[in-house]
Amino acid sequence: MAMTKGDGASGPTAGGGAGQAPAGAPTAGGGAGQAPAGAPTAGGGAGQAPVDTRAPGAADPTPAERRSHVPGAGSPAAEAVERARRDMLREGSSVNRDAADRRERRARIGADVVCEAILRQGVDVLFGYPGGVILPLYDVLGDHPALRHVLVRHEQGGAHAADGYARATGKVGVCLGTSGPAATNLVTGIATAQLDSIPMVAITGNVPGALIGKDAFQEIDITGITLPMTKHNYLVRDANDLPRVLAEAFYIARTGRPGPVHVDITKDALQQETNAPHPSDEEVAAGLPGFRPTLDGHPRQIRLMAEEIARAKRPIIFAGHGVLIADAMTELRELAERTQIPVAWTLLGIGALDETHPLAYGYMGMHGWKHVNRAIQSADLIVAIGMRFDDRVTGNVKTYAPYARIVHVDIDPAEIGKNVAVEVPVVGDAKRVLAALLAMLPVTDPSARVDYLAQLAEWRRESLAGSWHGSGASRPGYLTADFVLEQIGDVTHHDATMVADVGQNQMWTARYAGYRRPHSHLSSGGLGTMGYAVPTAMGAALGRPDKSTWAVCGDGGFQMTIQELATLVQDRIPVRIALLDNKKLGMIRQWQEIFYAGNYHSSNLFGPDFLKLCEAYGIPAWKATSPEEVRPAIEAAEAVDGPSFVWFEIAEEQNVFPIMPAGKGLSDLIEKWGGADE
Amino acid sequence: MSDTHQPAAHAAPPPRTIPGTGTQRRHVLVAIVNNRPGVLNRVASLMRARNFNIESLAVSHVDDPEVSRMTITLHGDDVNVEQATKQLYKLIDVMKVQDVTDDPTVQHELVLVKVRATDRNRGELISIVEMYKARIVDMAPDSVIVETTGTETEVDALIALLRGYGIKELVRTGTVVMSRGPQSIEEATKR
Numbered sequence: 015m016a017m018t019k020g021d022g023a024s025g026p027t028a029g030g031g032a033g034q035a036p037a038g039a040p041t042a043g044g045g046a047g048q049a050p051a052g053a054p055t056a057g058g059g060a061g062q063a064p065v066d067t068r069a070p071g072a073a074d075p076t077p078a079e080r081r082s083h084v085p086g087a088g089s090p091a092a093e094a095v096e097r098a099r100r101d102m103l104r105e106g107s108s109v110n111r112d113a114a115d116r117r118e119r120r121a122r123i124g125a126d127v128v129c130e131a132i133l134r135q136g137v138d139v140l141f142g143y144p145g146g147v148i149l150p151l152y153d154v155l156g157d158h159p160a161l162r163h164v165l166v167r168h169e170q171g172g173a174h175a176a177d178g179y180a181r182a183t184g185k186v187g188v189c190l191g192t193s194g195p196a197a198t199n200l201v202t203g204i205a206t207a208q209l210d211s212i213p214m215v216a217i218t219g220n221v222p223g224a225l226i227g228k229d230a231f232q233e234i235d236i237t238g239i240t241l242p243m244t245k246h247n248y249l250v251r252d253a254n255d256l257p258r259v260l261a262e263a264f265y266i267a268r269t270g271r272p273g274p275v276h277v278d279i280t281k282d283a284l285q286q287e288t289n290a291p292h293p294s295d296e297e298v299a300a301g302l303p304g305f306r307p308t309l310d311g312h313p314r315q316i317r318l319m320a321e322e323i324a325r326a327k328r329p330i331i332f333a334g335h336g337v338l339i340a341d342a343m344t345e346l347r348e349l350a351e352r353t354q355i356p357v358a359w360t361l362l363g364i365g366a367l368d369e370t371h372p373l374a375y376g377y378m379g380m381h382g383w384k385h386v387n388r389a390i391q392s393a394d395l396i397v398a399i400g401m402r403f404d405d406r407v408t409g410n411v412k413t414y415a416p417y418a419r420i421v422h423v424d425i426d427p428a429e430i431g432k433n434v435a436v437e438v439p440v441v442g443d444a445k446r447v448l449a450a451l452l453a454m455l456p457v458t459d460p461s462a463r464v465d466y467l468a469q470l471a472e473w474r475r476e477s478l479a480g481s482w483h484g485s486g487a488s489r490p491g492y493l494t495a496d497f498v499l500e501q502i503g504d505v506t507h508h509d510a511t512m513v514a515d516v517g518q519n520q521m522w523t524a525r526y527a528g529y530r531r532p533h534s535h536l537s538s539g540g541l542g543t544m545g546y547a548v549p550t551a552m553g554a555a556l557g558r559p560d561k562s563t564w565a566v567c568g569d570g571g572f573q574m575t576i577q578e579l580a581t582l583v584q585d586r587i588p589v590r591i592a593l594l595d596n597k598k599l600g601m602i603r604q605w606q607e608i609f610y611a612g613n614y615h616s617s618n619l620f621g622p623d624f625l626k627l628c629e630a631y632g633i634p635a636w637k638a639t640s641p642e643e644v645r646p647a648i649e650a651a652e653a654v655d656g657p658s659f660v661w662f663e664i665a666e667e668q669n670v671f672p673i674m675p676a677g678k679g680l681s682d683l684i685e686k687w688g689g690a691d692e
Numbered sequence: 693m694s695d696t697h698q699p700a701a702h703a704a705p706p707p708r709t710i711p712g713t714g715t716q717r718r719h720v721l722v723a724i725v726n727n728r729p730g731v732l733n734r735v736a737s738l739m740r741a742r743n744f745n746i747e748s749l750a751v752s753h754v755d756d757p758e759v760s761r762m763t764i765t766l767h768g769d770d771v772n773v774e775q776a777t778k779q780l781y782k783l784i785d786v787m788k789v790q791d792v793t794d795d796p797t798v799q800h801e802l803v804l805v806k807v808r809a810t811d812r813n814r815g816e817l818i819s820i821v822e823m824y825k826a827r828i829v830d831m832a833p834d835s836v837i838v839e840t841t842g843t844e845t846e847v848d849a850l851i852a853l854l855r856g857y858g859i860k861e862l863v864r865t866g867t868v869v870m871s872r873g874p875q876s877i878e879e880a881t882k883r
Contacts, residue, residue, distance in 0.1 A: 241734060242741045246784045266784060303881075304726065304787040411710050428778035431771060435709045 117157040124253030124284040125151040127292075128217060129158035131260035134292055137188050138162055139179060139556050141172035145192025146232055148219030150284040164556070164585050167577035169196045171549035173203020174575070177212050178553030181536045182511055182561075184341075186213040186267050187553060193220045194232030197278070198239065202543060204274045205243045209540025210362060211335060213272035215263045216240075222282040223251040237278050245273030253286035258293055258301070265298045270307025271426040272339060307425060311442030316450050318438045319397070319421050323455065326395035328417075328466055329355045332378070335362035335539075336400015336424060336444045343532050345448035346399065347371065352455060354463040356470055358386045360401045361524055364535040369508075369528055375470065379407040380674040381521040385477035387672075387680040389470055393418045400424060400444045403433040404540070413679035423447050492665040495519065495594050498644055499526035502564060502592060505648045510562040510590075511536065511554045515547035515571035518600035521670040523566045534561070545574030551589040552578060562590065562652060569595040569621045579631045582657035590651045591659045593624060596666045604669045608687055609676075624661045635659040714769030718747070720799065720869050721773070723762040723780060724788040724881045727753065731785045735762065738783065744768065744776045748801075748866030754878060759787065761878070763868045788881040796872040802865045803847050804829070805838045808858035817857060824850045835860055843867075 117126075128151055132140060139162045144152045155163055166172040169191040176187030187207075191200050197218040207214040221230040237249045246266050248259045256279070263275040293301070323329060337346050343366055350357050350367065356375040357367050367374045376383040378390060390396070396418045401407070403422075408414045411434055420436040422429075423444060430439040440447055499522050502512070508530040514523035514537040529535050536554060538546040551565035572593055582589055603617040628635035634654050636647035644662065651658040672683035725731050732751055739746050747765040754761045766773065777789045809817050809831075817836065821828055826840030840850055844867060851862065871877065 237730075238733075242737050302784060305784045412708060414708060416708065426782070428775065428782055431711055432775055433711065435711055435771070 117154075121287045122289065123150070123154065124256050124279065124286050124288060125154045126157070127253065127256040127288060127290070128260065128279070128284070129154060129161055131257060131264070131292060132188055132215075133158065133160055134261075135186055135264045137185055139164060139553075140188040140190055141166050141175040141179075141553065142190025142217075143167075143169050143172060143192070143196060145196050145219070147221055147281040148190065148192040148196075148284070150281060151190070151217075151219065162556075163190075164552070164581065164587075166549070166552075166581050168575065169199035170202050170545070171552070171575055171578045171581065173200045173214070173216060174206065174543070174546055174549035175553035175556075175578075176214050176216070177203060177207050177210075178513065178536060178550035178555075179557040180207070180212050180214055180272075180553075181550075182533055182554035183557040184213075184339075184533070185557070186215055186264050188215050188217065190217050191219075192232065193218060193236065194234050197236040198234065201239060201243070202541075203549075204240055204276060206538050206541040206543045206546065207274040208243045208245070210538065211272050211339065212274065213267040214274040215260075215267055216244075216274060216276045218276070218278050219284065220249065220278050220280045223280045224282075226251075226280065237276065240276040243274075244276045247276040248278065250277060250279045250283050253283045253288035254290040256283065256288065257290045258298070261293050261295075261298045262302060265295060266302070266305060269305070270309075271336075308427070308441045309425070309443040309446055311423070311440045311447035311450060313450070315438060315440040316447060317454065319423075319440055319451055320455050322395055322419060322421050322438055323353055323355070323397065326355075326419075328389075328393050329353070329395035329397060330375070330389055330393045331355050331357045332396060332398040332401055333357050333359040333363040333366035334399060334401025335360065337363060337366040338400075338532050340400065340425070340444035340446075342399070342443075342445035342448050343367070345445055345452060348452055349397075349448055349455075352452065353458045354460050354467065355397070356389070356467065358382075358390065360404070360407055361537055361539045363401060364524060364537075365529045365532045368530045370530065375474070377524055379404075379680075380409065381525070381670050381672065383474075383477055383525070384672050384683055384685065385470065385473040387674075387683060388473055388477075390415050390418070391679075391681050396420045398422045398424075398436075399448070402426075402429045405433070408434060408680070409674050409682070410677060410679040413681065415680075492668070493639060493641055493644070493662060494668055495522040495596075495662075495664050496526040497641060498592065498594065498638075498662050498664065499523055499566070500528070501644045502566070502648055503527040503529075505645065505652060506562050506564065508534075510534065510564050511551070511558055513537070513547045513551040513554055513563065513565045515565070515567040516542045516544045517568050517571060517602075518596075518604065518668075518670050519547075519566050519568040519571070519594045521601075522594070525670075527566075533558075544571040547571060548575050548582075548589065548591060549578045551591075552581060552587050555587050555589050559588075563588065564590045564592055566592045566594065568600055569593060569597060569619055570599045573619075573621060576627075579628075579633060579657070583631055583633060586656045588655065589657050590654075591657070592648075592651075593659065593661050594664050595621060595624070595661060596664050596668065597621065598666060600668075601670070603667070604673070607667075607669070608673065608684065624659070628659045633657050633659050635661060637661040637663070639663040711775065712769060712772040714771055716767055716769055717793075718765060718767055719770075719773040719791055719793045720797070720867065721762075721764040721766070721777060721780070722788075722790050722792055722869060722877055723764065723786055724754075724878060725760050725762060725783075726785040726787070727758055727760040728785060731760065731783075732762075734783050734785060735764075735780065738779055739764075739766075739776065742776065742779055744772070748864075750801075750866040750868050752868075756878070759878070759881070763866065765867055788877060790877055792869055792871055797869050798872060799843055799867050799869045800841050801844060801847060801867045802839070802841045803851070804861075804863050805840075805851060805854055805859055806835055806861040807838060807854050808834060808860060809836045810834065813857065817854075820850075820853055824853075826850060 141164045143166055172189040176189035180187035191197055200216050204216050218236055221233045237247050240247050250256055250259050263277050267275045333346055346366055350373040356373050358375045358378045359366055376386040378386045394417050396415055421438040422436040423440040424430055425443050427441045508528045512523055512527050512535050514520040516538055520537055536550055547565040547567045551563050555563035597619055599617045599619055606614050625635050625637055636650050638644045638647040647660045651660045672685045674683050744766055750763045751760055777791055780786050780789045821838055826838050828836050829839045830837035
């Protein structure tokens with residue numbers, strides 16, 4: 015096992031750790047910083063307990079150990095990073111005092127309104143990148159010290175980080191960029207949020223109003239670009255409109271079915287003086303007659319729903335993202351328990367029910383568990399809550415759930431009947447609908463479901479035993495992804511926020527890590543955005559600093575947003591990166607193997623020496639190439655204060671099974687293929 | 693799966709229908725929208741992105757200066773058009789959408805046709821125009837402009853007759869529609 019070591023602290027600055035100094039950190043003047051994990055030394059063998067055995071104040075580490083995750087502790091570069099970080103966090107009290115003075119001496123301008131509006135929403139972090147026309151905002155950011163700005167390395171990372179912050183906290187995520195290229199860079203992240211219903215406000219600067227439409231430098235019609243991929247968007251040319259527009263933007267983003275809202279502000283509006291007051295939520299709602307989401311389900315539909323449930327012999331509940339968004343986890347569990355109906359979940363519904371619950375049946379769809387899809391295909395009733403029958407869930411709609419009547423609960427009426435015809439539509443907020451349903455639902459006699467549940471249990475046993483996948487076992491000579499994910503889940507007590515990238519790693523993360531807590535699994539479900547994991551984990555870690563955050567990447571996706579490693583270091587964001595490196599675009603290779611007769615074009619992927627890469631960034635990193643090395647490396651990475659990295663060299667040709675071929679149905683799962691690694 | 697499937701307690705539904713595969717017909721939607729810049733773009737962009745084909749679209753102010761009214765005609769099956777109305781409804785600037793296809797309505801459009809006219813056939817042309825309760829609104833040495841209002845079918849019939857004389861130019865406003873009887877979509881609009 016190879017590794018680089020970090021000493022965890024940026025230098026001997028007393029309290030310099032942005033309030034993150036872990037217990038047992040050396041006292042000021044100790045000079046060494048604490049070791050992150052006492053990582054096993056090279057050749058030290060597997061199974062060595064990766065626990066720091068050095069007492070505080072022990073002898074200085076050797077020069078080789080001195081490598082910090084902030085570049086060369088004590089070096090000019092490190093000082094510069096530390097200074098920039100402190101400025102950004104407004105740690106120095108003189109900065110704060112100056113800010114207050116400065117703010118009082120000058121008039122309130124549009125840029126101040128933006129900062130105030132964000133703070134009024136209870137959002138304390140925003141992710142951005144400065145540029146020409148947004149500079150008036152950066153000029154006043156320092157005057158609003160409660161607002162933490164994280165300087166990302168690419169605007170796409172900023173949008174994903176805002177997305178991660180929103181998914182992890184339920185608050186609205188905010189990202190920021192200038193006009194033109196910055197705005198177009200945000201687009202991928204905005205589209206990701208749109209397809210997964212994530213509350214986000216994206217703010218961009220635009221050229222001064224008089225230059226709009228003149229093809230000015232860095233001018234592009236960005237509201238025209240974001241129009242079809244946002245819940246709503248605005249172009250603001252007058253600072254007096256800003257309080258209303260921003261309040262509306264946040265209100266629209268988080269109300270009803272959440273989604274991203276884009277606010278484009280001209281440079282002159284940012285600079286214009288204004289006294290316009292911020293409206294209240296009630297005033298905002300009154301000003302939006304065209305936006306009245308239905309929250310309460312229609313009583314008649316809910317009664318029909320109860321009747322369907324009472325009649326069904328082989329029912330199954332689907333939990334989607336809507337359960338998590340509506341915070342309906344308790345109601346969902348109570349519904350399952352009172353009716354003795356097993357619960358399956360979609361990719362974004364993971365965490366809606368503790369996976370160890372006796373009625374938790376599993377993940378459905380294209381790469382879902384065979385027993386779950388089998389239960390769907392034989393069900394006589396589907397109670398779908400807050401999901402949208404995506405093609406990755408249904409496969410061919412004609413052969414989908416042929417015996418089932420469908421009750422569909424969703425807050426967005428447009429989702430009902432969009433992809434599959436349903437028997438009982440219920441429009442409303444999942445929590446309110448389920449609460450109303452529970453009030454009229456009798457307790458089901460548990461004995462009525464005994465045979466059904468026994469059969470499902472038998473199917474589950476078959477499905478788990480039918481393949482070495484998912485057994486959690488390792489195979490001699492191979493390091494498999496499912497084993498790695500199970501170990502991460504185990505080490506983190508299934509309480510970490512797991513952020514998946516896209517591709518095979520995403521499906522392994524969904525299937526094998528094991529989830530007990532809502533909002534502990536973040537994944538780009540709708541758009542399938544490669545490069546998602548690291549920047550999203552950045553936002554999630556800042557939103558939920560009380561939880562460990564893991565970004566699980568393939569070597570393809572990781573290299574798409576690799577630049578954000580620098581952000582992790584500069585802002586010391588404690589993200590653990592698990593790189594599942596098969597030196598392939600794994601899901602592409604899998605499709606080429608199974609559906610394109612092994613024509614492996616452009617699926618081999620060169621990657622750098624990731625340990626050296628991490629060393630260059632100053633991130634403590636470990637490498638595991640055999641099953642014995644996995645757990646110690648995870649534990650070592652978990653113990654680091656700040657970002658850390660584990661490079662898992664997994665079997666190069668492991669596939670995700672089962673897989674449903676595109677255009678086929680849930681009954682046509684492929685469970686094995688002849689390859690060496692299967 | 694059939695080996696393990698147990699008969700349902702009640703009748704299984706017919707084979708799962710796929711939304712959008714039903715009988716296609718012409719639908720007329722009325723939308724009440726905010727009278728703001730860009731709203732037409734939002735509506736048009738949505739219809740394009742969701743693959744709904746607009747046949748005609750008429751937009752105008754109404755009595756309330758804050759709102760505009762759109763009449764959208766499109767082809768599709770009932771489920772698909774219902775999906776279009778739901779998607780339209782999701783736009784923040786759209787306050788009310790109603791499919792009035794099956795309601796008793798007055799549906800009219802206005803058309804202007806510039807037709808070739810010579811001294812020899814001008815009289816004949818004028819009598820056709822009078823018969824169709826249309827009128828001549830402009831006359832030049834070798835052409836006339838005919839104006840008419842009516843349902844799409846009535847307008848089509850007149851145009852078919854005029855085509856024989858040679859149509860130089862033609863413009864149709866697209867259908868505008870209003871429900872018969874006392875009810876008012878504008879009064880019913882959430883505000």
